[in-house]
Amino acid sequence: MRRILKRKKYSYIWYKYGLEDKQNRIERAKFKEKLAQYLSIAREQPERLQVWFWDESGFSLRVIRRKGWGKKGKRNSVSGQRRCGRVNVMGAIRELDRKRVCFFVKKGNADIFYEQLQQLNELIKQEWVSKGNHPEDFSNYGPKIILILDNASFHKCKDIIAKISEEFPNFVLEFLPHYSPDYNIIELVWHSCKEYIAHRLFKSVDELKSLLDRLLNQGELVIKWHRRIKNKGNMNYVAA
Numbered sequence: 001m002r003r004i005l006k007r008k009k010y011s012y013i014w015y016k017y018g019l020e021d022k023q024n025r026i027e028r029a030k031f032k033e034k035l036a037q038y039l040s041i042a043r044e045q046p047e048r049l050q051v052w053f054w055d056e057s058g059f060s061l062r063v064i065r066r067k068g069w070g071k072k073g074k075r076n077s078v079s080g081q082r083r084c085g086r087v088n089v090m091g092a093i094r095e096l097d098r099k100r101v102c103f104f105v106k107k108g109n110a111d112i113f114y115e116q117l118q119q120l121n122e123l124i125k126q127e128w129v130s131k132g133n134h135p136e137d138f139s140n141y142g143p144k145i146i147l148i149l150d151n152a153s154f155h156k157c158k159d160i161i162a163k164i165s166e167e168f169p170n171f172v173l174e175f176l177p178h179y180s181p182d183y184n185i186i187e188l189v190w191h192s193c194k195e196y197i198a199h200r201l202f203k204s205v206d207e208l209k210s211l212l213d214r215l216l217n218q219g220e221l222v223i224k225w226h227r228r229i230k231n232k233g234n235m236n237y238v239a240a
Contacts, residue, residue, distance in 0.1 A: 009072045027177040034174070035183065038146050042096055047143060050124070051095045054149040055181075056108045057190040059212055061085035061202050085205045089211055090116045093186045094148070098225065100189060102216040104209060109156035114163060121145075121168050138170070145171050150179060185225075189216070192223045207232045 035051075042051045049186055062085075090113065091102035101123060103116045124145060125138045133141070143213035147167075149155050155175070181187045193215050202208040 010070060011072045019181070022179040024177060028180055028183075031174075031177045031180070031183065035148070038174075039095060042146070047098055048133070049144045049146065051146045051148065053091045053095065053184050053186045054090075054092045054147050055184055055186045055190070056090045056152070057193075059087045059089070059194070059197070061205065061208060085208075087205060087209045089216065091121055091186060091189070091216065093189060095185060100216070100222075102184070107218065108152070108154065110157040110160045113154050114160050117147075117164065117168065117171075118195075121171070123168075128148060132164050142170050146174055147171055148174050148176060148184060150181070150184065188223060188225065188227070189221070193221055196221065207224065 016082050038049065042049045088105050088107060089102050090105050090108065091100060093100040101120060103119065105112050105116065115165050125135065125142065128138055128142050154160070155173075161173065164173065176183055193212065196215060197208075197211065202211075
């Protein structure tokens, strides 16, 4: 079958999911400049400022389609994946050292987002305390935490933002330009994970969740950080 398709000028290529037509170039340029400034400070003075990228993703029992046969010179498009037994993940990754934390959640909403942010704050605080600092000084003398996240409605819930501002004074929320997942490096984590499990069949949600835990939280997932993944999987590409 492969030989027949090749004779008919078909090739086995990645499906295309493009967002370029929905993006605002001016907003993207402004955000890119601001992000570069944050990263410069974080790399030179990590005790003063940290940059974390936050996102949510879902992993379905339905087999993920990564590639398919199509006419040469023309890339096929496919519809989004439907739910068929699903594991939802919220996670964050620190740009400086690629440290990541991932939480399994039942669903994504404002309250659950806030709960996971509490855990992230506590992890960063404990890391700071382990260096000989006093926990009561964290709010005043701990690093500023720039959290880059997308424009999901529950990220922008006014009540949640007010609680974050009051209870986590170290956090500064910075929202990505619309349709710009390529500026969020955790997208590469999701992509690498989905690529790893692509074309695999899982018997149960528990089996899928067990593998995801090993990949995301126990260090089994190998990620090529400088790799561009334009038009692969279900996202654009990640700007290294």
